[in-house]
Amino acid sequence: MSGEAAYADWIAVDWGTSRLRVWAMSREGVARARASSEDGMNGLARDAFEPALLHLIEPWLGTGQVSVLACGMVGSRQGWAEVPYQPVPCVPGALKPVAVPTRDARIRLFIMPGMSQMTPADVMRGEETQIAGFLTEEPAFDGVLCLPGTHTKWVHISAGEVVSFQTFMTGELFRLLSEQSVLRHGVSRENMDGARFTSAVSDALSRPERMAQRLFAIRAEGVLQGLTPEAARGQLSGGLIGAELAAARPYWLGQQVVVAGAPALAALYVEALASQGATARMLDAGPLTRTGLARAYLTLAETTS
Amino acid sequence: MSGEAAYADWIAVDWGTSRLRVWAMSREGVARARASSEDGMNGLARDAFEPALLHLIEPWLGTGQVSVLACGMVGSRQGWAEVPYQPVPCVPGALKPVAVPTRDARIRLFIMPGMSQMTPADVMRGEETQIAGFLTEEPAFDGVLCLPGTHTKWVHISAGEVVSFQTFMTGELFRLLSEQSVLRHGVSRENMDGARFTSAVSDALSRPERMAQRLFAIRAEGVLQGLTPEAARGQLSGGLIGAELAAARPYWLGQQVVVAGAPALAALYVEALASQGATARMLDAGPLTRTGLARAYLTLAETTS
Numbered sequence: 001m002s003g004e005a006a007y008a009d010w011i012a013v014d015w016g017t018s019r020l021r022v023w024a025m026s027r028e029g030v031a032r033a034r035a036s037s038e039d040g041m042n043g044l045a046r047d048a049f050e051p052a053l054l055h056l057i058e059p060w061l062g063t064g065q066v067s068v069l070a071c072g073m074v075g076s077r078q079g080w081a082e083v084p085y086q087p088v089p090c091v092p093g094a095l096k097p098v099a100v101p102t103r104d105a106r107i108r109l110f111i112m113p114g115m116s117q118m119t120p121a122d123v124m125r126g127e128e129t130q131i132a133g134f135l136t137e138e139p140a141f142d143g144v145l146c147l148p149g150t151h152t153k154w155v156h157i158s159a160g161e162v163v164s165f166q167t168f169m170t171g172e173l174f175r176l177l178s179e180q181s182v183l184r185h186g187v188s189r190e191n192m193d194g195a196r197f198t199s200a201v202s203d204a205l206s207r208p209e210r211m212a213q214r215l216f217a218i219r220a221e222g223v224l225q226g227l228t229p230e231a232a233r234g235q236l237s238g239g240l241i242g243a244e245l246a247a248a249r250p251y252w253l254g255q256q257v258v259v260a261g262a263p264a265l266a267a268l269y270v271e272a273l274a275s276q277g278a279t280a281r282m283l284d285a286g287p288l289t290r291t292g293l294a295r296a297y298l299t300l301a302e303t304t305s
Numbered sequence: 306m307s308g309e310a311a312y313a314d315w316i317a318v319d320w321g322t323s324r325l326r327v328w329a330m331s332r333e334g335v336a337r338a339r340a341s342s343e344d345g346m347n348g349l350a351r352d353a354f355e356p357a358l359l360h361l362i363e364p365w366l367g368t369g370q371v372s373v374l375a376c377g378m379v380g381s382r383q384g385w386a387e388v389p390y391q392p393v394p395c396v397p398g399a400l401k402p403v404a405v406p407t408r409d410a411r412i413r414l415f416i417m418p419g420m421s422q423m424t425p426a427d428v429m430r431g432e433e434t435q436i437a438g439f440l441t442e443e444p445a446f447d448g449v450l451c452l453p454g455t456h457t458k459w460v461h462i463s464a465g466e467v468v469s470f471q472t473f474m475t476g477e478l479f480r481l482l483s484e485q486s487v488l489r490h491g492v493s494r495e496n497m498d499g500a501r502f503t504s505a506v507s508d509a510l511s512r513p514e515r516m517a518q519r520l521f522a523i524r525a526e527g528v529l530q531g532l533t534p535e536a537a538r539g540q541l542s543g544g545l546i547g548a549e550l551a552a553a554r555p556y557w558l559g560q561q562v563v564v565a566g567a568p569a570l571a572a573l574y575v576e577a578l579a580s581q582g583a584t585a586r587m588l589d590a591g592p593l594t595r596t597g598l599a600r601a602y603l604t605l606a607e608t609t610s
Contacts, residue, residue, distance in 0.1 A: 017487075077528075078490075085529075120518075121525040151487070151521060167521040169486065176481040181474065182322075182456070185383075209513035212545070213425075213552040216456060216472040220426040223382075224390075240517070247518045 006062030015074035029294035072126035085116035133292030143256030186222035188229035196234030204242025311367030320379035334599035377431035390421035438597030448561030493534035501539030509547025
């Protein structure tokens, strides 16, 4: 590298559907700076990805070339460049970042492949890197990792491999129902009645076939019985998470479970599992993506040096 | 009545969440003219209801006073005036329209009460008038009436009474998922693979606890296995209707069932029921509201004459 030294030895990028987050990384995997924007994949045409990235990382570039490692929906068909999925079973830490050409010669871009499963059909993009980060911290983990979010993933891990996984649209359903359906009038945007949440989880688990009828009952109880917005939020969230737990039972029953997500959401999953007699450990998912990208950077440095 | 004769003897109004439909009626219950607009309850402040109505019915008014009978969300808390629910069990044809004051002296407005049920909590507004219309045509009906729509109702009718009912948000869920979720990229707006619909119904009925996981599989099969948009629509619609049938089983198993709705949607329900060995009769719901309002008009004429 010649000329002015770059502030970042390499750059880590978490590029999802609705957000873009970047970190200026040291060779040792320490984040020196961070930045983010609302330039998620959803709002960008193919040509707009590179400018959106440069807009954030420009201050970290020198005159030499810096590696940029990205994961998430940026690698999907609607992203910057489509990067193939790696089928399970699969070792997350061994996933090979794929080089993608850029116009700006100061960056050398790599995108992480996602993971796929044929039966039942399932895909992930971004979570494979979180899993790699998790296994970097806990290489001997054997059990189930739950990653709650818009599309919650339950991941069965054994001997360092992802054996199988299962996605649930629980987070997206909650958002659509609480913000855009007839229920929006009666569901609190912020506070939740915890007891109502727990009873809704239990009810959904004991009679999962009634899921479809529980939703409108939230509206009716609001109108007829003065159900509070906080109780309505507990009922909706508990009903949806309970239905998810009913379907994901093979993933958590009698398994060692770690729930890694945004703390408030992860806590709900841990609580729901506890109400069913299952103990789960909670982990802040915040650093996992960065750790996973740092692991991939090492692989890259080894193979290209 | 003095002065210029009105074109309508009375006016029937079906005022829902998103649409306003009116008919100029003869004393004998024949529609002489019709009109409609997008002035549904959702878009109107309380003061805007009367102008929205007059905008449509003005040409039908004379110098005298004309009765206007309305049903639907116009009678809800967010409507023109809140009209109380009538609890079940309840005879739909005996529901008493409630007089609501208007500024314009040429109209005398009445709004139909909705129906409510305490356990399990449930409410309807508008469907009670459809049911009254149905029972006007088939007074001896004993069985279950299914009214599919945004919020599908299953109604148990015996000896001319509504004994109980149950609402499912299936229509609203289908719209949100097919138009606003991650599934929107892969679900056809128009055409449906019928075989896929039927298999999705059966699958949902035999394993209703897996509802939450089937949704994302539609996305994954699209990405990995080239699921066509038509098959995706069949899968989504069949999965949701199947989940509804699983929860509504006590309403249709071994019962005499009539499905009254928009023909294309009603046909899906009849087909789904047939795939489970249940025979249902199909009925176009189009005229039911008008017939129900005409029946209420007779009651009104009797009590006010």
